[in-house]
Amino acid sequence: MMRKVFFSSTVLFWIAVLGLWIGNVITPGTSGPAAAADREIDAAELARHASPEDCWMAIHGAVFDITAYLPDHPSRPSIIEPWCGKEASSAYDTKTKGRSHSRDADALLPKYRIGVFKP
Numbered sequence: 001m002m003r004k005v006f007f008s009s010t011v012l013f014w015i016a017v018l019g020l021w022i023g024n025v026i027t028p029g030t031s032g033p034a035a036a037a038d039r040e041i042d043a044a045e046l047a048r049h050a051s052p053e054d055c056w057m058a059i060h061g062a063v064f065d066i067t068a069y070l071p072d073h074p075s076r077p078s079i080i081e082p083w084c085g086k087e088a089s090s091a092y093d094t095k096t097k098g099r100s101h102s103r104d105a106d107a108l109l110p111k112y113r114i115g116v117f118k119p
């Protein structure tokens, strides 16, 4: 009888441990990239990142920290750098000369997303 109680409580214990572990693994955390990407950034905060060494841009409602990408950007620095710290959707959509960026460019953006733009 005692052995049976001992055996079933041991099994139940490990089922509980496993359940907690799986629950923890599959539940999205409250910190990390997903939560950071939803951080609200206003125009004043955006404007504090207006240099090539620290370059944030708001494009279509999201904010991107593209500092690391700037040296790889195919245009002359003088074309893209003035948009650091600013709402740059129109510049992004036209490349300042009427042609939109490619899908490849669009696909790069999520990597640099740091928050939502709340002007």
Ligand code: HEM
Binding pocket: 057, 064, 066, 069, 073, 074, 075, 079, 080, 083, 088, 089, 091, 092, 095, 096, 099, 100, 101, 102, 103, 104, 105, 108, 109, 112
């Ligand atoms: C918002 C300010 C920006 C301006 C004014 C701008 C402007 C330009 C210009 C003038 C070119 C030159 C070559 C061409 O005419 O195709 C270009 C190309 C490119 N840009 Fe930007 N850019 C901006 C932001 C960005 C951002 C934030 C990304 C991605 C993180 C990006 C990714 C690219 C890529 C991948 C190309 C190669 C051509 C293409 O895929 O369309 N640009 N951009």
